[in-house]
Amino acid sequence: MENVRNMFQIMSRNFGLLSEQCCDSCCGQEVSLVQSHILYEINRQHNPSMQDIAVALGMDITTFSRQVKTLADKGFIKKSPHPSDQRITILSLTPEGLTVENAINLTVNTQLNGVLSTMSEFERETVLRSIQLFNDAMQRSATCCVPPK
Amino acid sequence: MENVRNMFQIMSRNFGLLSEQCCDSCCGQEVSLVQSHILYEINRQHNPSMQDIAVALGMDITTFSRQVKTLADKGFIKKSPHPSDQRITILSLTPEGLTVENAINLTVNTQLNGVLSTMSEFERETVLRSIQLFNDAMQRSATCCVPPK
DNA sequence: TAAAATTATTTGCATTTTGCAAGTATATAG
DNA sequence: CTATATACTTGCAAAATGCAAATAATTTTA
Structure with a gap:
């Protein structure tokens, strides 16, 4: 059993830094990294509720509520009432x-x-397939990757 | 060109959630996630200075300075003067x-x-090799994965 | 070699983010 | 209908963040 954490930690950090940079360079200081995660997740899900997104991101709902308010005030998010349940946004x-x-x-x-372009075609495909594989395995796992509490 | 970000975003989020959980379950509220990153990085580098760690983590040096103080107060970190340059800790x-x-x-x-245990031996090895490959490629890249500013 | 510029770290703020407890509003169960 | 549960918001108070400025220790340079 090698030190798996090492690799993931480094990959994760690099990706985080990259995302933050992109976030800055795209739209100035308009959105923070967490806010970009929220936009990302709303865009991915189909008619999500507040809960849906907060759970998906593993965020505390109260913190999330406020971030959503900020993004709504900035005009990036629209909050609509659920047609049949007035509690849900x-x-x-x-x-x-x-x-x-x-x-x-x-x-x-x-x-x-x-x-990725610095790799051979074969390597590139292997890498992408591997990440997909790993994400699927994470998905299957019950004990981990579950948002805290 | 498929949507590569998707995969990395999900992987990164899952790993982040996992780390946070682990951080909690190991040591209660003793250390936050960022603090665990600091411990991790100090452990990995050889006699690192403050700058070394802050840069590696892409953290603002002033925020970092305070986090280090917190960790030192908790007794997890030792700050020693550099033998030949008194500015460096x-x-x-x-x-x-x-x-x-x-x-x-x-x-x-x-x-x-x-x-990983839910995968075949072959898949597992491919995945780990792939992540290593990707990290190496990130390392080579000059434009990205460079801490902001 | 003394003043100027550079480097490493810390501190002073003011802002933002966070999360628990408690509140409001709506829906469902008994 | 009352009681309970669910979805979200607000009131704090604590923690985290980052810019500007301070301090301290080297180097550079004139």
Whole structure:
């Protein structure tokens, strides 16, 4: 059993730094890293509620509530009432929010593809397949990757 | 060009959640996630200065300085003067700090190995080799993974 | 070699983020 | 209908953040 954590820690840190940089360079200081995660996740899910996104990101709901308010005030997120349950708020990106999310997405992808371009075609495909494999395995695991509490 | 960010984003988030959980379960509220990163990095480098660690983690030096103070007060870190340059502070883990770091490391590794154990031997090796490959490629890249500013 | 510029770290703020406890509002169960 | 549960918001108070400025120790340079 080698030290697996090492590799993940480094990868994770690098990706985090990259994301932060992209986040800055795309849209100035308009959105923080956590806010970009929120935009990302709203864009990925289908008509998500507040809970859905907060759970997916493993964020405390009260902190999340405030971040959503900030993003809504900035005009990047729209909060709509659930049609049949008035307690629930459905989140969606506004056109401006989508623009920001797309800009970040493009920049991150460009950076990552730049890194991947230094590999052979075979290596590149192996790497991508591996990450998918690992994500699937994480998904299957019950004990880990469950948001705290 | 597929959406590479997706995979990394998910992997990174999962690993982050896992680390946070491990951090909690190992040592209660004794150390936060960022503090665990600091312990990790000090343990990895050889006689690192404050700058070394702050840069490696992409942290603002002033925030870092305070976190180091907190960890030193908790007795997990020792600050020693550099032998030939009095401006520099060399960081090291105390025995207690090392114990905490080892506990976190063990827990994270155990969790990760649990996830990996659901794969075939071949898949597992491919995944680990891939991550190493990717980290190396990140290392080579000049444009990305450079701490902001 | 003395003043100027550089480097490493710390401190003073003011802002932002965080999370627990408690509150409000809506829906469901008994 | 009352009681309980669910979804979200607010009131704090603590922690984390980062810029500007301070301090302290080297180097550079004129």
